[in-house]
Amino acid sequence: MLHVIFYEPRIPGNTGAAIRLSANTGAWLHLVDPLFDMEDSKLRRAGLDYHDLAHTLVHPTWTDCLKRIPGRIYAFTSHTTTLYTQVDWQDDDALLFGPEPTGLPEAVMDDPHVTARVRIPMVEGNRSLNLANSAAIGLYHAWHTLGFTGGH
Template sequence: MFRILFYRPEIPPNTGNTIRLAANTGSQLHLVEPLGFAFEDKHLRRAGLDYHDLAYVRVHPDLDSAWHALLPANVYAFSSHADRCYTDVAYQPGDVLFFGPESAGLPEEIQRLPEITDRLRVPMMPGSRSINLANTTAIALYEAWRQRGFAAGG
């Protein structure tokens, strides 16, 4: 199974959509506080529909707590500024796909932490700034899961 890690997510529907994604792929979703919304937010609940009870979601008070729960593992930090493409990695069960907040992405100092295995990007047209967080997560997660033959518990 793969683990998704959102660092300080800000937009409830992105997290709600990712809850649904996690439930449908057998993945885990880990969130690092502070969150830009309350878990009771109607937009979060609407985007996740009835998948909240089917998904593994864990909220961590800080990044150190998340590392404690997730490591050891390969941690792939996603950034539009990374040189390596997300398809260039041989993903393994337990890998962590790590994404930053919608407004700014992962801070550079976080991307350079020793826990990070590699920095990856999803290609975009020149001049494009970013892809929606939930969409980028789905692109990366489905590539990782595809490489594992869509085995149960993506």
């Protein structure tokens, strides 16, 4: 089973969309504090009625999150030349994404538990994609390379 990690997410609607993504792919969604009120109406609306179908864990710290990730961790960032499509994805791998306004801090990307940095290609001069969209792009590619195991 794949894992998606949102490190200190800031926008409830993006996390709600990721909850729906988790429910529809079977991936675990890990949320690292601090974050917003999990009862936020935007989070609920974006997640629709998928909250009970998703595998979501909230971790008080990055260290606590790491204890629950059994495989490799790939940090998604624009600060690398390696594409997410160049990874030989394996079951239990994790896709790590940073907060919407800033991206992942260097200290997190430099953590020895992080296997590598990868990026999603974009038109030159653009800053970033929406967080939930980035997670969907990366997760569906990884799941595809694993033969959509567990899906139908």
